[in-house]
Amino acid sequence: MCAYLNATGRVDGCITNDGDVFLYGAQTVYRNFAMNAKDPFLDCYTMSSIKEKLGCDRESLIGLAILLGCDYLPKGVPGVGKEQALKLIEILQGQNLLQRFEQWKEQLQYHNNPPFVVKRLIHCSECHHPGSSKEHEHSGCKFC
Known part of the structure; x- marks a missing residue:
């Protein structure tokens, strides 16, 4: 109020x-x-x-709240962090965010796709390619 x-x-x-x-x-x-x-x-x-x-208006803040979590959606979208959310909001600037989110939701339901979780790959601290440095010491890096 x-x-x-x-x-x-x-x-x-x-x-x-x-x-x-x-x-x-x-x-x-x-x-x-x-x-x-x-x-x-x-x-x-x-x-x-x-x-x-x-660069966020009210609609952008509502989009961020949906992606990152708020009082009514505490967990937000799994696997989405603040940098990713801000990038997405920036890319969709000028579009109706809530309508776009609804379209994506409907597409997922229509295609009956199972939910997926985005996991960050472990990267070697030496060469920065995917895989741990221990794996690279033991078997070498297939990218180097």
């Missing part, structure tokens, strides 16, 4: 430590609010500064 009031200009901002408030339309968020007589402080975040620094 506070996010809606802020989005419609009825209040100046929202005081909360929950970042999901931006997903609901808040434009200004005050966090870490402390009324200490000696040292009062708070942190202020604005949607315009998020847009300027990260």
Whole structure:
């Protein structure tokens, strides 16, 4: 409700430590609010500064929340980290993210593909090719 009031200009901002408030339309968020007589402080975040620094609008933040996790989807998408999520959001800039996610979901259901997990390959610390350095010491690297 506070996010809606802020989005419609009825209040100046929202005081909360929950970042999901931006997903609901808040434009200004005050966090870490402390009324200490000696040292009062708070942190202020604005949607315009998020847009300027990260290039993310509200829809992009909703997409990131789906990919990385939020209050309603705590685990996010398995195997997707913040760099991958930001890259995907950047690539899909200008497209309707939620519609695109829905299309991908429907395609997976239509084709009845089993879910898959993306695992990072181990790479040798010496040559940086796939495989561990122990494997390379024992059998050599097939790429070198």
